[in-house]
Amino acid sequence: MRRLLACVAALALGANAALSQQGGDAVQGQSAILRGLDKVNGQTQDLEVPVGSSAEIFGVIVNVMDCRYPADNPTGDAFAYLTVRDPNDGTVFFDGWMIASSPALNALDHSRYDIWVMRCTSA
Template identity: 45%
Template structure:
């Protein structure tokens, strides 16, 4: 809970400080690591689309990037479920430049945002 508040504060503060506006891209690119097998899988998802890697389902809700710098940092809002359990194991924003700031805590999988699609 506290981490989510800190992320929201940092997002708002950094956006306000830089006087930047964010644009929602049509999709985003995510990376999934299976820590048991060592296999890395990249997912390209459009907004609202889900992708499956092993027992993990990742849904991209939104992907935002700085309007003035489309190749800049990506902010991806995700919902991640495990083994068809309706309760998500992660739901929130991930920041591409700081994946550990709001990381998904799972013994087998790591997920992080790479970039937003800009067109």
């Protein structure tokens, strides 16, 4: 449990540090652009998911709770709060923040699929 709390704290600090380096506050985006990878066949899929909505990417359901980006740099480093779950039984594979520039910092742990945040959209 301590390791989990330490990882969450490091993720939050990493997001704040990335934002501070870019010199500004975060703006909430309207949607998140996500990329999915099926590790078995190498197929990728990009999908835009509005904040507060969910979508199926390959064999998982992704809920986008929040997506933020630097106010002074809309194409800058985005970070999004995602929940990734199994569509059949609701098993949660991931629940937390992902940072676009550092997807491995807090990554989805799934045997077949990977999901990354690419960016947020403002309109």
